[in-house]
């Protein structure tokens with residue numbers, strides 16, 4: 001395994017569309033391992049292959065000590081809405097609020113090349129959708145929103161409840177359906 005260099009905005013590769021993986025080769029598995037290691041080293045929660053200079057549809061998310069990885073991911077279904085402060089390893093000095101689905105169901109391939117379906121809510125849904133955006137050249141700052149006063153109230157309540165323990169704050173839930 002090896003650390004990969006993270007491409008920083010405005011690197012033009014971050015604005016390109018990633019291509020599907022044709023076959024899950026040992027090279028793809030090695031990339032997944034490197035992405036995991038890089039994510040841990042950078043204390044991040046998500047990484048998409050274009051962020052390490054590889055224009056392929058591959059993402060890795062690390063939340064609550066658990067890795068989730070998908071090759072050729074697709075969103076099958078979304079529900080609800082959350083709002084939360086996001087950041088990105090490719091834009092280390094930026095942070096802004098973004099609205100994302102509360103729930104997401106996705107399909108893709110695992111590292112053995114098997115078709116898998118997964119579901120996620122809250123912070124994990126946010127992270128997966130953020131990484132999906134990277135695969136089509138979209139950055140989170142493109143989706144920047146200013147919370148409405150009632151949204152800000154929900155954010156404050158949600159943050160207070162969580163006690164600002166670390167950067168991994170769950171987003172405020174706006175709706176679940």
Ligand SMILES: [Zn+2]
Pocket residue numbers: 087088089090130134
């Ligand atoms: Zn990002």
